[in-house]
Amino acid sequence: MTPTGDGAVCAALAADPVLASYYADFRGKTEAALDPALVALVRQAVAAVHGMGSAPDESGLDDGTRLCLAYARRMPFEHTAITDAEAAAVAAHLGEAGFVAFTVLAALADAECRAEIVDLPGLATTE
Amino acid sequence: MSTAPRVSSAIAGEPPHFGSVLAHQPAIARSFFALYGRLWGSDVLSARIKEVARMRNARVTECGFCRNVRFDKALGQGLGEEVVDDITDGYETSAKLTDAEKAALKFTDALIHDPELLDCDAKAALQRHLTPAQIAELGLGVTLFLALAKALITMGLEPESMDRTVLPTPAVPEAAE
Numbered sequence A: 001m002t003p004t005g006d007g008a009v010c011a012a013l014a015a016d017p018v019l020a021s022y023y024a025d026f027r028g029k030t031e032a033a034l035d036p037a038l039v040a041l042v043r044q045a046v047a048a049v050h051g052m053g054s055a056p057d058e059s060g061l062d063d064g065t066r067l068c069l070a071y072a073r074r075m076p077f078e079h080t081a082i083t084d085a086e087a088a089a090v091a092a093h094l095g096e097a098g099f100v101a102f103t104v105l106a107a108l109a110d111a112e113c114r115a116e117i118v119d120l121p122g123l124a125t126t127e
Numbered sequence B: 001m002s003t004a005p006r007v008s009s010a011i012a013g014e015p016p017h018f019g020s021v022l023a024h025q026p027a028i029a030r031s032f033f034a035l036y037g038r039l040w041g042s043d044v045l046s047a048r049i050k051e052v053a054r055m056r057n058a059r060v061t062e063c064g065f066c067r068n069v070r071f072d073k074a075l076g077q078g079l080g081e082e083v084v085d086d087i088t089d090g091y092e093t094s095a096k097l098t099d100a101e102k103a104a105l106k107f108t109d110a111l112i113h114d115p116e117l118l119d120c121d122a123k124a125a126l127q128r129h130l131t132p133a134q135i136a137e138l139g140l141g142v143t144l145f146l147a148l149a150k151a152l153i154t155m156g157l158e159p160e161s162m163d164r165t166v167l168p169t170p171a172v173p174e175a176a177e
Helices: A008-015 A017-032 A036-049 A063-081 A084-094 A096-117 B018-022 B026-041 B047-061 B064-068 B072-076 B099-112 B120-129 B132-154
Strands: B069-071 B165-167
Touching: A008 A017, A008 A096, A008 B132, A017 A096, A017 B026, A017 B132, A036 A063, A036 A096, A063 A084, A063 A096, A063 B132, A084 A096, A096 B018, A096 B026, A096 B099, A096 B132, B018 B026, B018 B132, B026 B047, B026 B132, B047 B064, B047 B069, B047 B072, B047 B099, B047 B132, B064 B069, B064 B132, B069 B072, B072 B165, B099 B120, B099 B132, B120 B132
Parallel strands: B069 B165
Antiparallel strands: none
8 A cells, every 4th residue: 555646635525625625735835845855755754654655765865854754754653752852853954944844744644644544535435 | 752842933922832833834824724724614524523533632642732622612512521531442332422423433543543443343333423524524633633633742832731721613714714
């Protein structure tokens, strides 16, 4: 299983285009606040933790990006164990505003993977 | 888990809280509050069931802020503390939660904790008690509750202590309508 392009939540909301558009806007605004390459890597790293596809190849990445990915991988199952030092390191790399967007993205990516794993779109479809 | 804010407030004179921290990203903030207001303003799925799911998420993710906030719309629909007290492990045997709420709770647990909980019986119960549109709205709600709780926790915005606080149910900001 790999994450769908627009996410399981958007797919599940197909019958409510207004609410779907609000959700898509929030998702889009969050992604637009960060480098598109980082967005893709974070989504891939979080999905890999959930067993949805392979982890990103980090061999060509800079230290700051690796730091971000290590942090993002903690979001699915270890969010309460993230330390002040880990958060400070990511915030120093991305800046405070970037850290806010990154945190929302990583948390949303985790939740969207979970929605996909329980097949939210299938549950919300009339048979 | 840290209760020291890891991000400053972006609103002069206000302490760090979710809104003032999210203000570092105004476009995200506007979009989130419009979405959250739209979700809570919709009556496709009752505010009471949404709140039941939000309370369960708060307990499982250990979000102290979420756990102590109550939205007034759900209170008006009869979600008193005697019912909230049953949104804990063993909720399946509660006499105060409805069957629809128990089905929603099983779905919530599956999404935020263990997908194996959503077995054939649990899926059948969910689809028996909720329409597809209601399930979609519940899925959106639980996705946002989970992401919001984890964002609050990882940004160090958990309160050291907090009394139970009834807040107005989120509504779409006028500028976003």
